[in-house]
Amino acid sequence: MSGSAVTAEAVNDLAELARVSRVIGSDPALVLHGGGNSSVKTTTTDITGEQVEVLYIKGSGHDLATITEAGFAPLRLKAVQRLLPPVVVPDDRLHSELRCALFDAGAPDPSVETLLHALLPSAAVLHSHADAVLALSNSIGGAQRVRDAVASTCVVVDYAMPGPDLVAACHLAWSQRHGDEYGIVVLGHGLFTGGDTPAEALERHLQVVALAEAALGPVGFPPPPAEPAEPVEPAQLAAFRGALCRQAQQALVLRRDDSAAVRTFLANPDALAASQAGPLTPDHASWTKPWPLIGRDLNQYASDYHAYFEANQHRRGAALRELDPAPRVILDAEFGLVAAGRTPSEAAATAEIYRHTMAAIQRANALGGYRPADREHVFDLEYWLFQQQKLVRTATAGDLTGQVALVTGAASGIGRGCAEQLLQAGACVVGWDLSASVADTFDSPRYLGLQLDVTDPQAVAAALARQVDTFGGLDILVVAAGIFPTSANLGELSAAAWRKTMAVNVDSVMELYGQARPLLAAGYPYGRVVLIASKNVAAPGPGAAAYSSSKAAVTQLTRVAALEWAGEGIRVNMVHPDAVFDTGLWTPELLQARAEHYGVSVETYKRRNLLHTEITSAAVGRLATQLCTESFACTTGAQIPIDGGNERVI
Ligand code: ZN
Numbered sequence: 001m002s003g004s005a006v007t008a009e010a011v012n013d014l015a016e017l018a019r020v021s022r023v024i025g026s027d028p029a030l031v032l033h034g035g036g037n038s039s040v041k042t043t044t045t046d047i048t049g050e051q052v053e054v055l056y057i058k059g060s061g062h063d064l065a066t067i068t069e070a071g072f073a074p075l076r077l078k079a080v081q082r083l084l085p086p087v088v089v090p091d092d093r094l095h096s097e098l099r100c101a102l103f104d105a106g107a108p109d110p111s112v113e114t115l116l117h118a119l120l121p122s123a124a125v126l127h128s129h130a131d132a133v134l135a136l137s138n139s140i141g142g143a144q145r146v147r148d149a150v151a152s153t154c155v156v157v158d159y160a161m162p163g164p165d166l167v168a169a170c171h172l173a174w175s176q177r178h179g180d181e182y183g184i185v186v187l188g189h190g191l192f193t194g195g196d197t198p199a200e201a202l203e204r205h206l207q208v209v210a211l212a213e214a215a216l217g218p219v220g221f222p223p224p225p226a227e228p229a230e231p232v233e234p235a236q237l238a239a240f241r242g243a244l245c246r247q248a249q250q251a252l253v254l255r256r257d258d259s260a261a262v263r264t265f266l267a268n269p270d271a272l273a274a275s276q277a278g279p280l281t282p283d284h285a286s287w288t289k290p291w292p293l294i295g296r297d298l299n300q301y302a303s304d305y306h307a308y309f310e311a312n313q314h315r316r317g318a319a320l321r322e323l324d325p326a327p328r329v330i331l332d333a334e335f336g337l338v339a340a341g342r343t344p345s346e347a348a349a350t351a352e353i354y355r356h357t358m359a360a361i362q363r364a365n366a367l368g369g370y371r372p373a374d375r376e377h378v379f380d381l382e383y384w385l386f387q388q389q390k391l392v393r394t395a396t397a398g399d400l401t402g403q404v405a406l407v408t409g410a411a412s413g414i415g416r417g418c419a420e421q422l423l424q425a426g427a428c429v430v431g432w433d434l435s436a437s438v439a440d441t442f443d444s445p446r447y448l449g450l451q452l453d454v455t456d457p458q459a460v461a462a463a464l465a466r467q468v469d470t471f472g473g474l475d476i477l478v479v480a481a482g483i484f485p486t487s488a489n490l491g492e493l494s495a496a497a498w499r500k501t502m503a504v505n506v507d508s509v510m511e512l513y514g515q516a517r518p519l520l521a522a523g524y525p526y527g528r529v530v531l532i533a534s535k536n537v538a539a540p541g542p543g544a545a546a547y548s549s550s551k552a553a554v555t556q557l558t559r560v561a562a563l564e565w566a567g568e569g570i571r572v573n574m575v576h577p578d579a580v581f582d583t584g585l586w587t588p589e590l591l592q593a594r595a596e597h598y599g600v601s602v603e604t605y606k607r608r609n610l611l612h613t614e615i616t617s618a619a620v621g622r623l624a625t626q627l628c629t630e631s632f633a634c635t636t637g638a639q640i641p642i643d644g645g646n647e648r649v650i
Contacts, residue, residue: 010044013198014056014069017124020198024205025064029131032356033349035283036064036128036190039117040198041077044103052103053077057117059108073110074103080118085171088164089115115167119174122182122194124201129190132212134280135360137187140369146185149215153208155181159188162282183208188372189281216363229258232335234468235518240296240330241472242522244340247298248326251402251524253428254472255347257355258336265358266331274361274370275331281372284357287341287350292329301327329354342402344428344445344471398629401426403524404471405628406464408454408512409481411438413583414532417617418478421625423447427476430467434481454481454508460515468519475523476628477516479509479558480532482550484585487543498546505550506557513561517570526569530624531558535578535641539648555639562637571636573627577620578643581606609644 017040024038025031039057046052055077058064062071079101083089089097098110111117117125137146147156155173160166170184170192182204183193191208195201237254245252265271276291290308293301305325328350330338337354341347364370405422409415410431419429419442428446431438438449448470452459467474482505485497509531520527533555540548555574562572581591595605606614623642626632641649 007044010042010054010056013040013042013123014072016040017056017072017198018067018069020124020126020202021058021064021067024126024128024202025067028352028356030128030205030209031064032129032353033063033287035281036126037111037113037117038064038124038126038198038201039072039111039114040124042123044074046103054103055080055114055118057114058111060111062108071108073107075101075110075114076103077118080114083115084119085168088168091163094163112162116170116184116192119167119171120184120192120194122201123196124198125192125194126198126201126205127190127192128205129281129283130205130209130212131280131356131360132209132216133185133191134188135363136212136216136367137185138280138360138370138372139364139367140371141367142364142371143187145215145367146187146212149211150183150185150208152179153181153204153211154183154185154191154193156185156187159186162189189283216367219359219363229263229336230334231465232256232258232469234465235522237335238468238473238519239522240335240338241340242524243298244326244330245402245524247302248324248340250324250342251400251404251475252328252340252342252472253344253347253402253404255339255341255344255351256336256469256472257339257351261355262337262358265362266333266336268362270365271358271361272331274365275358277370278372280357280360284353287328287346287353288339288357289326289328291327292331292354293327294331296330296332298326301325340472398626398631399426400476400625400628403427403475403628404467404473405429405476405478406432406467406474406516407478407480408432410449411435411441413480413585414577414580414617414620415478415480416441417619417621418480418530418532418624419447419621421618421621422476422478422628425625425629428471430463430471432463432481454512455503457511457515460508460512464515464519473522473524474516474519475527477512477520477527477529478532478624479512479529479554481508482532484544484547488545489543490545493545501546501550502553505547506553509554510557513557517565517568520565520570521568523570526571527565528628529558529561529565529570529572530627531555531572531574532620532624533558533574533576533639535576535643535646535649537576537639538641539646559637566636571627571632573632573635573637574639575620575623575627576639576641576643576649577615578641578646579606579609580615580617580620582617607644609646610650611644613644615642615644 017038021038037058039055041055044052044054055075056072059071059073083097098114113127136142155177157169157173160169185191193201193204193208195204241254272294278290279285279288302325328340337351339347339351339354341350361370405427407415407419407429410419411433419431422429423442423444423446431441431449432452434453436451438451441449450463452463483501485501534551536544536548537552537555558572558574565572591602595602598605620642
């Protein structure tokens with residue numbers, strides 16, 4: 001008998017739960033980035049044919065907005081109910097206990113809030129951190145406002161740290177309910193509603209949210225600030241990011257928002273002051289840190305952060321002192337809202353959470369003031385979350401997550417190979433190319449393709465500004481754009497062809513280095529440059545005067561950069577590829593013609609080097625990427641051949 005003993009009833013209930021979960025998960029006013037979960041209790045049969053009550057609950061790390069049936073973990077309901085009060089399950093035992101209660105050993109880890117779902121008797125339970133409930137709950141006098149608003153529908157529980165304290169508080173409140181309440185509001189945390197079906201639980205969820213909305217009153221529309229946002233100087237933002245990464249001791253990308261809504265918030269001293277009181281719910285602190293930095297004084301932030309831990313050493317969350325003392329949300333008069341994350345998606349999620357926080361702060365302020373569960377609770381992160389964050393901090397060697405690269409000539413050939421390898425190593429990559437296809441050379445939130453002519457200094461400046469605006473800075477520059485003019489012996493080589501080759505292969509790089517230096521100087525952990533030069537530097541070819549001379553000149557230029565920039569910690573290295581045939585320059589016909597010219601097969605022609613090996617764009621990309629890792633932390637000004645071995649070079 002196969003493992004598919006699950007009954008049709010269970011299959012239907014789970015499908016309905018997944019559908020309703022996606023509805024609630026797609027509404028950012030209810031669920032933001034993992035901040036919610038859902039469950040259904042149903043009956044199935046086990047492998048022996050015996051009936052089993054099963055609780056399907058959202059798997060840890062799955063997002064309700066996109067969840068499918070596979071994202072839920074089935075648990076034996078009785079085995080979970082055994083863990084309810086008076087039994088106390090400490091944080092560090094919960095994971096093991098829940099995994100032992102699974103009906104399927106291959107299931108994802110059950111949500112850390114599983115016990116709260118088991119506690120409610122309803123078949124279906126939905127949980128969210130709804131904005132309206134949190135805004136009302138976090139207003140001064142909010143506890144009473146919530147109690148008045150939701151009285152006949154939900155029991156209301158004072159804020160308690162997620163874990164055994166919260167389970168005990170909910171258990172007690174539920175046992176003392178008056179009549180037909182169907183849900184629980186946990187002040188400063190969120191809303192649980194139950195129903196006979198997921199659809200009924202959703203309908204009730206929306207009812208309670210509407211009650212909270214009504215108690216909050218209409219949303220005000222404050223006038224937008226009169227002045228439009230000023231453009232931000234890219235070097236200033238990049239320098240700030242560099243300092244932020246150094247404080248966080250990890251590479252972070254930035255997401256900036258200077259919309260009218262953000263500037264209205266920044267112009268309001270009461271709103272800014274309220275932001276320091278703490279997050280909407282402690283769960284948000286894992287994205288946003290406990291409070292945002294106002295302005296740019298990172299040292300002040302770190303000293304406030306350490307002072308907080310000194311004052312709260314007794315608390316469980318104090319173990320989190322090991323986490324870095326750098327903000328993830330910055331509210332600055334010029335920059336606007338700046339959110340930081342290890343990836344663009346993480347930074348965007350953090351920005352979105354904070355936009356919701358700003359709206360809730362303004363609504364709470366309109367009711368008399370914003371007072372979240374209290375600032376002491378901001379480190380009430382779940383134990384698992386802490387474990388996850390520790391994992392993140394032990395990144396593997398060669399991992400470029402959070403770093404920002406620029407690759408010129410990224411639409412094809414070696415440039416494309418470099419961009420691809422940098423993306424694989426986790427970096428964000430901005431690709432430049434003359435070809436419009438650069439825009440979609442790669443499909444990734446970590447990639448931005450810009451069509452431009454590197455010989456146009458204004459276009460270069462605009463593209464660098466766009467890069468800083470998109471990802472926050474520049475850590476790695478790979479110069480791969482270049483042209484190879486038609487072969488021409490001296491006497492036949494035109495001055496125009498010579499000048500064009502020099503303009504693209506040398507002059508543009510001189511201009512780019514000048515413009516990129518301030519950004520690279522702020523790079524994290526320091527700036528790095530890799531020039532894709534050529535075997536022709538050491539071993540020029542007849543008929544290639546312009547190309548060979550241009551590559552020799554740009555190599556010399558780059559050696560000077562290594563000398564001039566070493567003081568700023570910027571490492572500058574060069575690679576000299578040869579016979580890379582999987583580029584736009586080489587068509588099958590051309591390869592065939594060259595091979596015939598030498599009287600050998602195409603295969604032999606491709607491997608005409610001492611090692612008889614084929615050199616690919618990907619191989620050059622791997623070398624360039626390696627040069628940007630800590631393996632080469634002590635190397636600058638180096639020239640490395642990648643040509644399979646060449647007697648004229650060796
Ligand atoms: Zn929750």
